[in-house]
Amino acid sequence: MSNRLNRVNFLIPIQNRIQLVEDKMREQPDGHHPDLFMALEHLLSSGGKRVRPAVALLTGGMYGADPDRLVILGAAIELLHTATLVHDDLIDGALFRRGIATLNASWSPAATVLTGDYVFARAAKMAAETDSVEVMQLFADTLATIVSGELTQMFTSRGLISREDYYQRIYAKTASMFELATAASAVLSPVDEGTVRVAKQMGNDIGMAFQIVDDVLDFTGEQATVGKPVASDLRQGLVTLPAIYYSEAHPSDPELSALLNSQYYSEERLDRVVREIRKSGAIEQSMDEARHYINSALESLRLQPECTERFALEELAQYIVERSL
Amino acid sequence: MSNRLNRVNFLIPIQNRIQLVEDKMREQPDGHHPDLFMALEHLLSSGGKRVRPAVALLTGGMYGADPDRLVILGAAIELLHTATLVHDDLIDGALFRRGIATLNASWSPAATVLTGDYVFARAAKMAAETDSVEVMQLFADTLATIVSGELTQMFTSRGLISREDYYQRIYAKTASMFELATAASAVLSPVDEGTVRVAKQMGNDIGMAFQIVDDVLDFTGEQATVGKPVASDLRQGLVTLPAIYYSEAHPSDPELSALLNSQYYSEERLDRVVREIRKSGAIEQSMDEARHYINSALESLRLQPECTERFALEELAQYIVERSL
Numbered sequence: 001m002s003n004r005l006n007r008v009n010f011l012i013p014i015q016n017r018i019q020l021v022e023d024k025m026r027e028q029p030d031g032h033h034p035d036l037f038m039a040l041e042h043l044l045s046s047g048g049k050r051v052r053p054a055v056a057l058l059t060g061g062m063y064g065a066d067p068d069r070l071v072i073l074g075a076a077i078e079l080l081h082t083a084t085l086v087h088d089d090l091i092d093g094a095l096f097r098r099g100i101a102t103l104n105a106s107w108s109p110a111a112t113v114l115t116g117d118y119v120f121a122r123a124a125k126m127a128a129e130t131d132s133v134e135v136m137q138l139f140a141d142t143l144a145t146i147v148s149g150e151l152t153q154m155f156t157s158r159g160l161i162s163r164e165d166y167y168q169r170i171y172a173k174t175a176s177m178f179e180l181a182t183a184a185s186a187v188l189s190p191v192d193e194g195t196v197r198v199a200k201q202m203g204n205d206i207g208m209a210f211q212i213v214d215d216v217l218d219f220t221g222e223q224a225t226v227g228k229p230v231a232s233d234l235r236q237g238l239v240t241l242p243a244i245y246y247s248e249a250h251p252s253d254p255e256l257s258a259l260l261n262s263q264y265y266s267e268e269r270l271d272r273v274v275r276e277i278r279k280s281g282a283i284e285q286s287m288d289e290a291r292h293y294i295n296s297a298l299e300s301l302r303l304q305p306e307c308t309e310r311f312a313l314e315e316l317a318q319y320i321v322e323r324s325l
Numbered sequence: 326m327s328n329r330l331n332r333v334n335f336l337i338p339i340q341n342r343i344q345l346v347e348d349k350m351r352e353q354p355d356g357h358h359p360d361l362f363m364a365l366e367h368l369l370s371s372g373g374k375r376v377r378p379a380v381a382l383l384t385g386g387m388y389g390a391d392p393d394r395l396v397i398l399g400a401a402i403e404l405l406h407t408a409t410l411v412h413d414d415l416i417d418g419a420l421f422r423r424g425i426a427t428l429n430a431s432w433s434p435a436a437t438v439l440t441g442d443y444v445f446a447r448a449a450k451m452a453a454e455t456d457s458v459e460v461m462q463l464f465a466d467t468l469a470t471i472v473s474g475e476l477t478q479m480f481t482s483r484g485l486i487s488r489e490d491y492y493q494r495i496y497a498k499t500a501s502m503f504e505l506a507t508a509a510s511a512v513l514s515p516v517d518e519g520t521v522r523v524a525k526q527m528g529n530d531i532g533m534a535f536q537i538v539d540d541v542l543d544f545t546g547e548q549a550t551v552g553k554p555v556a557s558d559l560r561q562g563l564v565t566l567p568a569i570y571y572s573e574a575h576p577s578d579p580e581l582s583a584l585l586n587s588q589y590y591s592e593e594r595l596d597r598v599v600r601e602i603r604k605s606g607a608i609e610q611s612m613d614e615a616r617h618y619i620n621s622a623l624e625s626l627r628l629q630p631e632c633t634e635r636f637a638l639e640e641l642a643q644y645i646v647e648r649s650l
Contacts, residue, residue: 032473035480087442091435110416111479113438117412118472120442124449125465128458136461140450147443148357154436155360 010312014057017071021053024075039103039115043082052077056181059199062309063189069130076126077181083119084146135184142180145172160247161239170211178207198300205297209320212290215240219277231274245282294321335637339382342396346378349400364428364440368407377402381506387634388514394455401451402506408444409471460509467505470497485572486564495536503532523625530622534645537615540565544602556599570607619646
């Protein structure tokens with residue numbers, strides 16, 4: 001998927017600037033511990049699609065922000081994202097992410113905590129380099145939202161959740177960071193407050209769709225493509241939109257609740273539930289939700305005059321819902 | 326010690342504003358997980374002396390900064406300090422700090438990591454509320470310095486270190502945060518760049534002295550007063566200034582190096598080493614260092630016109646070296 005995304009058209013207008021973001025993320029201040037750079041390099045070379053910086057570069061480009069400040073912003077956003085992943089992996093005990101060993105797999109938990117903190121510090125430093133107090137506040141708010149969401153998830157007992165809880169969770173986990181990318185880009189642009197609000201909504205829409213499709217792919221994707229076992233969320237007791245729609249349509253299905261309520265899942269039961277969810281309308285209902293968000297994002301984009309960046313964002317939005325096909 | 330400090334004179338001019346700092350730290354934004362507030366309240370009620378906010382309030386008061394912004398700054402600094410302590414305690418596996426159970430003692434490591442992150446986010450948010458990009462940058466730099474220092478300490482093998490390594494370590498661990506308190510206060514004040522540099526140096530001097538005296542008290546203090554067992558640093562293989570001076574004077578003493586190089590220490594050997602260090606000139610040499618830093622801070626203060634805040638800072642500086650008596 002990563003390769004395919006790297007080839008898609010919407011990245012062409014910003015290829016050079018994405019490279020500048022990569023360089024910026026790797027900037028090495030003097031006097032810090034050398035192992036920190038090795039760790040940071042390891043984290044950054046684990047790749048990822050740089051979707052968040054792409055969204056920031058394109059949004060800010062569309063609104064007329066200074067390109068250099070957008071590169072700094074893109075790097076700050078991807079570093080913040082990276083820092084939350086480091087602590088996430090530690091919390092989940094994950095040994096791999098995107099097929100590459102996590103820091104957690106080879107470092108002690110203590111070193112991993114500190115490395116995550118260090119990446120936070122680098123992200124904060126870079127956010128401050130945008131020279132905008134408002135951008136700094138957006139960063140701090142986003143971090144608080146993400147962390148609060150993770151704690152809520154940690155303290156929520158396993159089992160079914162409502163759609164409303166699900167939306168709150170994916171907002172905190174994913175959409176808040178896309179919202180940061182678009183809102184901060186708009187803040188750095190010569191636009192009025194109304195446009196900042198539209199930008200923020202657009203980031204939220206793109207992020208919500210992005211996570212819903214990710215959750216659908218967890219059911220429909222092949223392990224080789226998605227890079228993790230099918231239904232990895234359900235295996236961890238994490239209920240996502242397809243399972244919620246399925247349980248709404250089949251409230252008395254004993255298989256799903258047995259799966260969620262037992263300490264250990266049986267592989268056979270998991271297989272049966274996944275097959276049932278795939279056969280049901282739940283996948284299509286979830287994709288309808290994702291398309292709803294993307295359509296809302298496209299409407300926001302149509303408020304802007306036509307330009308390369310707007311077209312690229314439209315493509316990016318379309319790609320998010322089409323990558324599941 | 327905490328009680329004694331709370332009664333000392335230099336806090337009188339800022340008693341009300343310290344209370345405002347306390348209130349500000351406890352501000353609860355909507356929509357975040359309720360357990361976060363319980364955790365934050367627990368952390369903040371563990372007290373501490375609020376020396377860092379006091380330094381910020383007094384320095385900014387002396388330079389003529391807006392009092393409301395200083396309260397915000399003081400709260401941001403104490404929150405940053407608190408966040409680093411949460412992750413520290415997790416890393417050290419400490420179950421108590423200042424005689425009160427750490428979060429780590431009752432929460433899972435995962436929840437503790439996230440709570441620390443949340444306090445970072447709150448600190449960043451509050452730092453942004455000072456409305457100064459320069460203050461934000463100082464915050465980010467300080468966090469990077471602290472974390473890098475902790476990693477250096479983690480990766481340094483046990484055993485003797487040089488005085489230079491020691492100074493680097495206590496700068497990262499303690500003095501950097503005092504430097505933040507004075508430099509950020511000056512940045513928020515109507516003063517020139519030269520004054521900001523003087524303020525920064527003064528914070529550094531106060532912080533270095535503060536940590537050296539802490540390290541001396543670890544040898545000379547009674548457990549009841551200091552709140553931890555005598556020579557708790559040496560027990561953890563951490564070499565501080567008194568031990569460094571002692572080993573410089575007794576390079577061939579087999580007891581100290583045996584203590585540092587063995588995996589498990591014998592209580593008898595520790596007692597002998599502590600007695601030798603106390604008897605030697607190492608304690609007085611260390612206190613001379615601390616007094617040297619305090620004298621430098623007092624010189625910086627004498628550059629300012631006489632005012633209540635200057636006098637209070639002078640008292641605070643004196644108190645730091647006298648509390649060991």
